[in-house]
Amino acid sequence: MSTLTVRKAAPAAGTTPGTAQGPPLRRRIALVPTATLLLGAVYTLMPVAWVVIASTKSGRELFSTFTFLPGTGFADNLKDLDAYRDGVYWTWMGNSALYAGLGALLSTAVSAFSGYALATYRFRGRETMFNVLLAGVLMPPVILAIPQYLLLAKAGLTDSYLSVLLPQILSPYGVYLARIYASAAVPADVVEAGRMDGAGEWRIFTRIALPMMIPGMVTVFLFQFVAIWNNFLLPYIMLSDDEKFPLTLGLYTLLEQGSNTPALYTLVITGAFLAVLPLIALFLVIQRFWSLDLLSGAVKS
């Protein structure tokens, strides 16, 4: 069928054979694609470059000097941020690391269990369970978070670490990815061979299947880590004690106060710069190991 498509395209192409032998430079580097991609990179990197530069500006320089002209106040900004409310910023960063690290770990475990079960067993209710779990993706987070808040309030759990951690453990997308990955990476006959040898189901999972699923689970972990680190809405609804805030919520409250006291703007900007750093560093380090392909559900078996 594919050759048919190609042949259909061919007659129109055959009328312009000259383009195939264009000037030599155009043949060695594809100028248009390279230039387009560079423009795209300039667009995406521009705000990041700005926050790096703006974090070096003092409050006065921020509103008076040219946007991309570095300032002289980076050390002062850091010192001010560190001094703000006895270093609450670092507490926020620690909280974000805790929510995202622990939450993503638990989430990956739950996804691995579920994905493995959905991929390797045939049992009554399998597709129903999978579809119901997936429907969770469609639920707008606010719509879940408000009744979650009201119910957790009845249990006396709001404004606690648990109130932010627990609702984020089950990730429908994580289960979906784990199922796809497990069905591609764990061959049915390997599981069957384990059973022949008399291994229990749990042992087969931990000793045979899980090691095969590791690369996919790294992706699920990182995906969930980024999702929790970037989450704003759930902590915004659940928390009122700023000692428990993650970075996103902390920076938002700083910005909100900044509309009355513009002196806080430099703190917001320096804080935003430091908040972006860990994730960018994480990305650069692990992009070799992170199979981005899996994000779109494509798996090579």
Added chain:
Amino acid sequence: MSSSTSRRSYGVKGAPYGFLLPATVLFALFFALPIGYAVWLSFRKVRVSGLGLGSGARKEVWAGFGNYTEALQDSELLHGALRVLGYGCIVVPVMLGLALLFALMLDSEKVRLAPFTRLAIFLPYAVPGVVAALLWGFLYLPDVSPFSFALDKLGLPQPDLLDGGPLYLALANIAVWGGTGFNMIVIYTSLRSIPAEVYEAAKLDGATPLQIALRIKIPMVAPSLVLTFFFSIIATLQVFNEPTTLKPLTNSVDTAWSPLMKVYQDAFGRNDIYAAAAEATLIALVTLLLSFGFLRAANRRNKRDVSQGGVR
């Protein structure tokens, strides 16, 4: 095989339910129960007797569809929905158009700096929505913005990017900036899974890269375009973080700018959780209807394509 299965049949039969237990419990507690509770609340209201003082003065009673009729007549909610519609009409085509363009460029031959540009365009995915809105929010402020600076130097008027029509563009730009990279990766991945032989014949026949892109590549990645379109629509309906973050920087984003902000405002600002629950249920229903309608349409199209292919 059958003998081993029957010998261990109990263990094997129970195992999948055991593995799915944590997910099931979490789903029941943090998805099913809250949704059920919200639906229940949407049919309730508080009746205040007398002056509303004393312990028995406020009583929760059955409200029927009262909260729903109120929500449907609420002009604030309607305006929020229209604003999000306008916003979505900018975000979805621009974001997916750029994502497709970049993916095709990455996939083209002899392109330079592809690993660098791919990572750079994907980078905003790692930036929290709140921080992205905050960065762009500052870049929109006339005193800070390089755009205002350039316009000023040229002696041109500087539009207020955080008001009126430009506000939509300003908000849409934040979403486009944050979402293009992820969608680009999804499309690029499916482009790479097209076997090379598919292009060979076209190239031998002298097809230009543009013709190959339009006639072979785009039709072959149509399923992933459908997927990204679907998820972009869902994400657009749920816009909350970006307008909320811009609120401290401008007066023109009101507390009910998007429907979800209105729900939040009713639940925690006005303390009317019943009205909020009804609005939330309505939004969830619209989302579900759109999703199923869309998936059905996509399925039907797929089937038609397959059957046409068979005829050919």
